[in-house]
Amino acid sequence: MNAASALSLVIVALAILLAVEAVRVARRWHVGRPASVDWWAGLAAIPKRYLVDVHHVVARDPYAARMHALAAGGLLAGSALAVLGLVPPLAGSRWLWALAAIAFLVALAGGGMVGRRRYPTRPARLSGGAFQRLPLLLVGYFGGALLVALDAVLDLTGPLGWLGLVVASLGGFGLVRLLADGPMRHAFAGALHLAAHPRPGRFEGERATALIPADLDAPRLGVAVPADFAWNRLLGFDACIQCGRCEVACPAFAAGQPLNPKRLIQDLAGSFKDAPPAYRGSDYPQARPVAGVSGPERPIVGAGALIHPDTIWSCTTCRACVEECPMMIEHVDAIVDLRRFQTMELAAVPAGAIAPLSESRYAEEPGGRALAARTDFAAGLPLPLIAEKGSCDVLLWLGSGAYELRHGRTLRALVELLRRAGIDYAVLGPEERDCGDLARRLGDEATFADLARANIATLGRYRFNRILTADPHALHVLRNEYPAFGGHYEVVHHSALLDELAADGRLALAAAPDGRLTYHDPCYLGRYNGETDAPRRLLDRLGLERVEMERHGKRSMCCGGGGGAPVSDIAGERRIPDIRMAQARATGAKTVAVACPQCAAMLEGVTGDVAEVRDLAELVLAAVEAAVPQGAPR
Amino acid sequence: MKALVLLSDGRHPVSGRPAPAGTELQAIALARGLTEEVAGLYAGPDAAAARTALGHGLARLEHRRLPEGDDPLPSLAAAIAAAAPDLVLAGRRAGAGAQTGLVPYQLAEALGWPLVPDVVALTVADGVLEAVQALPKGARRRWRVKLPALVTVHPAAPVAASFAIGMARSGHVEDAPGIDAPQDGTALEERPYRPRPRLIASAAAGASAAERLKAATQSAGPGGRVMVDPTPEEAARAILEHLRALGVLKPAPGRD
């Protein structure tokens, strides 16, 4: 018996221990509700999902990507090679141990990078505790195993090999102990999460951003206790590696509201365990006191529970956290599930949300305004009703922004552009009810379902080719969320349609000398619908100097207007739109182009040193008007 | 302690759809602050609007079926006598539809109970109700009355709970025939609901949100003058000047 074969045996022993721990971890997910999972397809897809989809996210931080590739790759390769040493024909093979030595060397470099990132100072987004000890264990296991392998290759005499064996065993054992409740859990849970992901469409190129309809016949609506989550959601929470990318991306966290998506996922991961490990990352800003009790049948939300209600009501459902999460965790689904229980079973909604929810229900419009008044903004402009025409090419969906003065100006510009381009358009007028976006994000699935069905019935009575809207929230609901209720439509955002009209020459544009401009991506257009190019193409046609904010495209930052956050109005230390406006100003832009009524309202509400807020439609109309020679017939 | 909330056949003031009346929902919230045992009572043909109250925290609704146009009073009085609640709460005034706001008073008279109108807060101790009543201009008055009693709820009471479909599903309705009480067609005039316009100065159309906010907040109200201990002559002169400035009185004779 030499040190090398002893290492092989130790690794086999560790693997057995690992399997035992893994079974213990997996059994805890059993408290969750059943979920239909296509196991074979899922398991077979793990390599592709890992190498393509996960890597796509991880690679945004090249250091982390290299670090992980070296450490994880070296760990798996080195350990597997070392175990091969037990196969008789390979036993004692120098070539095998030379390969193993290379693998462990690579792993050691990765382990060193893990440490380099955390010492001497640990970045705020990373967790301490066991996470801070992780690099020591990694270096111990890799370094020890490297010594053993070198010993086998070079026939070193003396105790070096045995010393390596002791260090490697200690390190390896320490790592295995971190499987159930420590950093190493992400490896096991993460791999299974890729196989059993609740939204497999994410990996097939689908948008998969629509909220999943709640079962309104269930005995309990939404999620009250951890056991109400489907088991693969619990698995997802366990996959979190506490990398803090979501924390950095979260607008509510940045504004000092009591929400930190990383801490939230950790609370949820601990919620179904009786004695979860202590959390050692950054807390919820202005954290409210909670009792902090957990257990599979214990309530999750409440001052006497685990998560304060203000935490879940701070979320703008911007999906920045989901976009950034390398473990593919679905924060927004979890938050909306928790909200659904609060809203539909307890009526425990923030005071500011009561009126919009009631009005959505009893007046089919969150502001309680007359549906017929939605077209008031257009006074004087031709706005044909589809009820009078019966059919049209483009059905203009006005949305709740039409009642607001600010968005009314945008819509007037858009209607004027449609008229000039000779589009056959119409509106539903008094037949357009609210699309239900606000109610749904606030957890009132019942009201949303009523509105969806009523709107779908109305739309079913008319013939049109596509729906046009200047409101990305309505766009998302009509395009992605109505299909589950039987409404299938081609929905186009005004940025895409205007781009199309400009491209085929139906709108002639003249360069508008408007100075430097930056474009703010609406979350529901960029992240939810992947539409980040058309608005930019359109703006570039205007001949402006367009600059990008640091956070743009699918990684853009929210304006603070989504998810019912403006009505929930959970106080923070700063305001989200102020932060975003400062980012826009930092580019030196004198205009910030928006493409959403919420963004316009939020950003225009910023005071002080601000850029001018103009919707794409307004900018395009100005360019079209500049292109018409003075006095020429239009 | 048992509380009963009177519900009406409400309509949403704008959409005209069946909807609970706001003050009745506030009554439910006030009653739930006093006791677990809160039921609703509605007498009329169709309980669609009253049923919605189940979703706002009412566990049980008693519906007394009546033909269209019948007077609900006898049915309500009989149901109250049978249920023997300690406290009956009602909304303050007609919200929409055929509501007169008189029913609570007629009921109080029929039952011989005291009535405190426009309450915003309630507490009960030893069978005595302490009610805070809202008076104009934010003034408040405290009443102590022996139970059983009737109160009507003022819109300044704490906000009502939002609608929760889960509660609406688990609440139940007890349906029983009411006491027919046909009334001769009372001459009622129906007018569409119109909220009073709020007077705010408006900025030019096309102004930014900040400019509109400024316009709305800076020039609110006609301003005024505070005089401390003026002589009666001074005071009279100031009032006359003000009324002239408003155009209520003709300009002073003998000037320009």
Ligand code: SF4
């Ligand atoms: S939820 Fe995702 S992004 Fe956030 S800390 Fe966990 S793994 Fe990282």
Ligand code: SF4
């Ligand atoms: S969706 Fe946006 S606001 Fe909500 S937790 Fe994620 S990043 Fe924060």
